[in-house]
Amino acid sequence: MDLEERYAFLAEYYDPNACLIRKYQLLFYGKDETCEMYDIKNKKLFLRRSKVPGLRMKDLFLGSIVSVHSRQLTIKDFGDEFTRRKLRAKTEKTFAMIKPDCIGKMGEILEVICQEDFIICSAKMLRLTRKQAEQFYIEHIDKPFFGNLMNLITEGPMVALEMKGEDAVRGWRRLLGPTDSAQARRDAPYSIRAKFGANVTRNACHGSDSLESANREIDFFFGSTKYPNTAKLQGTTLGLIKPHAVLSGIAGPIITDILSSGLNITALQLHYVDRANAAEFYEVYKGVVAEYTDMVTQLSSGPCIALEIHGDQDAHGKFRKLCGPADPELAKYLRPDTLRAKYGKDKIENALHCTDLADDCILEVEYFFKILDS
Incomplete structure (x- = not known):
């Protein structure tokens, strides 16, 4: 980061006392990692430039929720073209799934994800029905492996993840390694599928293959459709x-x-x-x-x-x-x-x-x- 660079974001805060959504311009300075805020409606300074404990540049991306002196702000948009141009690639999102065959290794997989500088934006453990799994993998419905894939995805809980990072789609696919775990062990021995996968179907994790797929898959799990969690709520x-x-x-x-x-x-x-x-x-x-x-x-x-x-x-x-x-x-x-x-x-x-x-x-x-x- 250039020490003189300033990044601008448009943020919203829900004020529970007034039952209003308040809009701010949030500015973050790379030189000393300080920020300031302007009240957009009243056109005045709301927070003087200062340090905010816990606020980091990597936490500022579209859709993120950050805490600024006990106010939870949702980042809604970039505040200027400079910020948009500089951060668009760094804030790319992708979808990941820890498949049922590797649910017992989810801690190790999450550790690898964080070590590679991905930020987890959303995460939820789910159990898909056959119909839901078919809808998600509809592009593979005519493939010979589709039946085995459906059996795997519906056999137990999985973890859906929305992640962001620089060149996230390609970065996550590269970290996953080849689809066939055996090939991954030969050609990419440090990849997730090489470490945790068993074969071409039981290959630990899924990753979006394009930005379009990522947007569709993120919306599938984290959009308007509400999937029940897997909580037992007993014992x-x-x-x-x-x-x-x-x-x-x-x-x-x-x-x-x-x-x-x-x-x-x-x-x-x-x-x-x-x-x-x-x-x-x-x-x-x-x-x-x-x-x-x-x-x-x-x-x-x-x-x-x-x-x-x-x-x-x-x-x-x-x-x-x-x-x-x-x-x-x-x-x-x-x-x-x-x-x-x-x-x-x-x-x-x-x-x-x-x-x-x-x-x-x-x-x-x-x-x-x-x-x-x-």
């Missing part, structure tokens, strides 16, 4: 990977550690939680925990990943034990193998939220997979 507990962990690219390793512990992930969904919902979710801590306000700020500061955790017996107790003490420093001293000891920074940025009381498990799971998902 499970909530795991919530906090925004700081998602943005720093460690969601994949956290998920891998959860699955390696013997627990199962029966539902997954990326959420942008607004401040009002974050306050409602954490309300039980209000007036009880000194860090309540900071906890709300952290949860509403960016994308989080909600997980429904299931185990053969006592998923709640096993997951709480895996997470460890809320204070990572204490966790490192007492239980260094726990998730918060490995991935947490402090009591606020401690990587994960887990349900405190067994009686609250279903309430918390329903909050993310029923209330917010609606």
Whole structure:
């Protein structure tokens, strides 16, 4: 990035108090990573040029939701031709699917995705019906492998991903490797299909083959049609990977550690939680925990990943034990193998939220997979 470059975006903020959508021009400066905002309607400065904690250039793309001093802004458009020209290729989107045969490796695959500088914009675990799978793969309906493909895609849950990055369509296809996993192991041994695929059908992941396909496939899963999530809402507990962990690219390793512990992930969904919902979710801590306000700020500061955790017996107790003490420093001293000891920074940025009381498990799971998902 040129140190003198300034990037402009048009952003919207829903003001819950006034029930209005307020529109702003958001300017981001590469020289010192500061930003300023202008109120478009009133034609005046709203925020003086200053640092915004957690705001990075890579987070600013069409459709992204960013937190600026507790206000969740949705980036609606580029603010000028310079920004449009410079960032269009870098903010290209593509669609990815972790197929049912590799759902147990989703943490490792997500880790590879983040290491390659892709940004996950949307994510949801789904289970497709035969009819839905046929609609998605309609261009292959006359191919000899279509029947096997349908059997695979409908045999269990999959994870749909909307991702963005520079030259995202070609970049993701290159990272996937050849369609045939055997060929991938010969010709692209470090590719995803070489590492995780079994054959030409059970080849770990799907990727859009063009921008047109990417737009269609993203709309198929994340457009107006609402697909139900895979939450069981019974005998499970909530795991919530906090925004700081998602943005720093460690969601994949956290998920891998959860699955390696013997627990199962029966539902997954990326959420942008607004401040009002974050306050409602954490309300039980209000007036009880000194860090309540900071906890709300952290949860509403960016994308989080909600997980429904299931185990053969006592998923709640096993997951709480895996997470460890809320204070990572204490966790490192007492239980260094726990998730918060490995991935947490402090009591606020401690990587994960887990349900405190067994009686609250279903309430918390329903909050993310029923209330917010609606």
